[in-house]
Amino acid sequence: MIELTQVTRHYRVGGQQVTALDGISLEVGSGLFVSVVGPSGAGKSTLLHLLGALDSPDSGSIRFEGEEIGSLDDERQSAFRRHKVGFIFQFFNLLPTLSAWENVAVPTLLDGVRLRTAKPAALALLDLVGLGNRAEHRPSELSGGQMQRVAIARALMMDPPLILADEPTGNLDSTTGAAIMELLGDIAHDTDARRSAIMVTHNLDAARATDRVITLRDGLVGSDESITARSRVRA
Numbered sequence: 001m002i003e004l005t006q007v008t009r010h011y012r013v014g015g016q017q018v019t020a021l022d023g024i025s026l027e028v029g030s031g032l033f034v035s036v037v038g039p040s041g042a043g044k045s046t047l048l049h050l051l052g053a054l055d056s057p058d059s060g061s062i063r064f065e066g067e068e069i070g071s072l073d074d075e076r077q078s079a080f081r082r083h084k085v086g087f088i089f090q091f092f093n094l095l096p097t098l099s100a101w102e103n104v105a106v107p108t109l110l111d112g113v114r115l116r117t118a119k120p121a122a123l124a125l126l127d128l129v130g131l132g133n134r135a136e137h138r139p140s141e142l143s144g145g146q147m148q149r150v151a152i153a154r155a156l157m158m159d160p161p162l163i164l165a166d167e168p169t170g171n172l173d174s175t176t177g178a179a180i181m182e183l184l185g186d187i188a189h190d191t192d193a194r195r196s197a198i199m200v201t202h203n204l205d206a207a208r209a210t211d212r213v214i215t216l217r218d219g220l221v222g223s224d225e226s227i228t229a230r231s232r233v234r235a
């Protein structure tokens with residue numbers, strides 16, 4: 001589904017070059033929940049941004065379902081993001097004045113669909129994430145875990161094949177975080193959807209609840225470990 005070949009990304013700051021990714025190659029198939037871990041500055045966020053076409057590599061290739069996405073122009077990058085990627089963030093990034101179902105429906109606005117038209121689909125997704133009874137609540141009337149569920153429903157609104165999550169449990173207590181990990185696993189493993197979820201985290205327990213743990217070190221893949229069902233832990 002995703003294939004990175006010799007991907008590099010450098011930043012230039014005040015005449016100095018920083019190498020964030022140093023020629024990494026990896027493949028991720030569909031139906032998997034993958035975590036990316038590693039020390040601060042290892043390149044995790046840079047990798048996530050490249051996978052989500054929020055940024056482009058300096059060299060190398062990023063292919064998604066056979067299509068090269070590393071060199072798309074701005075318009076195609078944003079179309080790719082809208083239709084192929086659902087983003088989930090540590091701090092949820094919900095719109096405070098909108099209700100839960102309206103937040104879920106927001107991605108359809110960019111395609112010219114009215115919120116009301118998208119309401120049935122938004123309600124169905126809230127049901128899926130276990131929040132059918134909170135549809136009219138605003139973010140300030142929800143718990144952290146509930147807000148993250150709304151954000152997950154929003155990420156699924158365009159039915160994207162790729163879910164990218166940046167520290168999705170970073171702002172949650174461990175029990176709530178474990179429930180969110182389970183939900184993300186279910187979403188990635190939904191065999192009808194042919195979807196993958198890739199999560200950046202500092203939480204090694206959360207990482208061990210996924211199917212595969214990729215450890216970045218100094219912009220390179222330090223280790224790449226498949227987690228068998230037997231050794232998988234509940235985060």
Ligand SMILES: Nc1ncnc2c1ncn2[C@@H]1O[C@H](COP(=O)(O)OP(=O)(O)OP(=O)(O)O)[C@@H](O)[C@H]1O
Nearest residue numbers: 011013018019020039040041042043044045046047
């Ligand atoms: N916009 C930027 N401009 C300059 N340097 C950057 C920029 N973004 C990242 N870097 C540098 O690139 C390297 C990788 O950063 P990145 O944010 O990908 O690491 P990370 O593994 O996500 O770290 P953390 O766990 O602290 O979030 C770091 O050395 C960082 O200083």
